[in-house]
Amino acid sequence: MDLSQIIFLVLAVVILSSGLLVVTTRDIVHAALWLIVTLFGVAALYAVLSAGFLAVVQVVIYIGAIAILFIFAVMLTRKEMRDRGPQLSATWWFSAIVALLTFAGLFLLIRSWTGFGVLAGDIPAGFDAVGQLGNALVSPNAFVLPFEVASVLLLAALIGAVYIAFSRK
């Protein structure tokens, strides 16, 4: 077992255990904080995969914006079910069975695939991943259309969120 495998396993344990805490912790504020741990683990995985730009974007957008938004929403809707009563619905065992079956199905699907044990190729010397990504995002024969559609989607979501949460009093 070499160093990269040890790093991967440590990160996997951190991600999966904090992910389990996100869905099972009673206190919803703690769940949001555990989500931040999971997101940091995923950012570290991006760094291991040599996708440095995505690792930074993960920290800035997911942790800096989305997780903070979650904590705000939890605090605005707090007094209701604060640690009172069960946090999981009565049929949580059924959800657990569905989740386990999903995992087993995906696992068998991955096992039966021929690319199961493929290893990562070397990144060519002088390969500029960030520059390539930027070019791909704005090049007309690559992904400029999905990129623009995503910006329109963000604008629509922005206006919609302001409209929905706006208080008319």
Add this chain to the structure above:
Amino acid sequence: MVPLSWWLILSAGLFSIGLFGVLSRKNAVAILLGVELMLNSVNINLVSFWRYGDVARMAGQVFAIIVFAVAAAEVAVGLALVISVYRQRNTVIADNIDMMKW
């Protein structure tokens, strides 16, 4: 070296955990937390396929960035809905939000 299958199994595990959260949580905000876990597991898949395939083709990373944008939009609208419902009905329990049920 870490084979591709490890990444795929990790992401399948994270997806299942998120699915469990979405299906079993009562609090609407906690359901959205589960959705975030699922989106992250999909992103791990996309980026690892980019790394283990042809590195010069950036489709995996571009798709991951689109997923970031969609996740941000989803969280903004979803939390706005939760806060709006909380103002009107004073509840965030998903079972009690049944105004649109016939």
